C-alpha cells in the first residue's frame with residue numbers, strides 16, 4: 001500500500017513574519033509522520049482573492065489529502081496529523097478546524113446555508129483529494145465567502161464533514177464576518193438557484209437532483225430528497241448480494257434490540273402475522289401461490305403455509321435455514337438472484353424489507369415479473385411523512401439506518417408503484433402487536449419523562465397491544481397489459497457530480 005501523501009497549502013493573504021519558522025516546523029513535523037508531502041506557499045497574484053489562490057493551489061496539489069493551514073500556525077502542529085488521520089480513516093471527507101474563540105453570529109448563516117461551517121478566524125481545513133477536486137472545482141467565490149461556499153457544497157454533494165477542535169486563539173482578520181458572510185450566503189444561494197453548480201447525484205427513488213445531506217451518522221451521511229421526501233444513505237456500502245444487511249446472526253444480541261422484530265415476544269409476532277394474513281386473504285383466494293421476500297423468524301410463513309402454497313426467500317443463510325427447519329419452503333436468495341421454478345405467483349409480500357433494497361425500481365420490476373397479471377403485492381414500510389416518524393426522526397436517525405438503505409414517504413411509494421406497472425388498491429397505517437415489555441423499554445429509552453404515565457396506562461391495556469410503528473401498509477395489484485408511462489421517471493442527465 002502506498003503511504004499517505006499530504007499536500008499543504010499556505011495562503012498568504014496577509015503579511016506573515018512567522019512564515020519562515022512555520023515552514024520549517026511544518027516540514028520537521030511531517031518528516032516525523034512518515035507521510036509523503038509537499039508544501040506550497042500561495043501568494044496573491046494580480047488581485048486574486050482568497051478563493052482564487054486556493055483553487056489554483058489545489059489544482060496543482062497531488063496529495064491524497066489536502067491541508068490548508070494558516071501562515072502564523074496558531075495551533076499545535078499535531079492538529080495537522082489529526083486532520084489527516086480523520087480523512088485517511090474515512091471518518092470524514094472534509095475537516096473544518098474550530099478554534100477556541102466563539103463565533104456566535106453564525107446561527108443566521110447556519111440557517112441560511114448548512115449547520116457545519118468553518119471557523120472564520122482560521123484557514124485550517126483539510127480535504128480528501130476527491131472532495132477537494134469537486135468542492136474547490138465547483139466553487140465560484142473569490143473572497144472569504146469561499147469558505148462558506150465550500151461548506152455549502154460539501155453538504156450539496158454529500159461529503160461527510162467533521163469539525164476538529166484545535167487549541168487556538170487566532171486574532172487574525174476573519175475570512176467572513178456577519179455582514180460579508182451574509183452577502184456571500186445570498187450569492188451562494190442565488191448561484192445554486194440559477195444552476196451555477198453541478199447537480200449532485202440524484203435521488204434513487206424519484207431521480208430529482210433536489211437532494212441534501214440531512215444528517216451525519218457514524219461513517220455515513222443521510223440524504224434527503226425535497227421532492228419525494230425520502231431519506232437515504234449516501235453510501236450503500238458493499239452490494240446487497242454479498243452482505244446480509246439485516247438479521248445477521250450475532251453471538252450476543254442485546255436483550256432489547258428494538259429494530260429486530262424477533263425481539264418481540266412470540267405471541268406478539270404471531271398475532272402480527274395473523275393480522276397480515278387477514279389482509280392477504282382479502283386479495284387472494286385460498287391455495288394461491290404466494291412469495292414472501294425476507295422471511296424473518298418464519299412466523300408469517302407458518303401462518304400462511306396452512307392455507308396457501310407458500311414460498312419464501314431470504315438473503316441470510318441462517319434465517320433461510322431456520323425457516324426450512326420449521327418445514328417451510330424457503331430459499332437463501334436475493335430478489336434478483338431468485339429463480340422461480342413453479343408457476344407465477346398470485347401474491348408477493350414484503351414486510352419491512354423494501355427499505356433494505358438498493359434499487360427500488362429494479363426490485364419492483366422483478367416483483368412484477370414474478371407475479372401473474374392481477375397478482376397482489378403487500379408491502380409494509382416506514383412512512384417518512386407519518387407523524388410518529390417526524391417527531392422521532394432526529395433521535396432515531398442512526399437507528400433507522402442501521403439496516404435500512406432508503407426510507408420512503410407514502411407519496412413516493414405510491415408513485416413508485418404506479419410507475420412500475422401496479423395499481424394501488426389501498427394505503428393504510430400498519431398496526432403491529434407489541435408486548436408491554438417492549439413498549440415499556442421503548443418509551444423509557446426515548447421519552448423517559450413520559451415513562452411513569454405510560455407504565456400506568458399499559459397496566460389496564462391488553463398485552464400484546466396493537467400499536468402503530470409509524471409504518472404504512474400498501475396493497476397494490478399488477479396491472480394487466482403493457483405498462484404505461486414507463487419513460488417519464490427515468491430522465492437521467494449524466495452530468496451530475498458524485
Ligand SMILES: [Zn+2]
Nearest residue numbers: 203206225228
Ligand atoms: Zn426523491
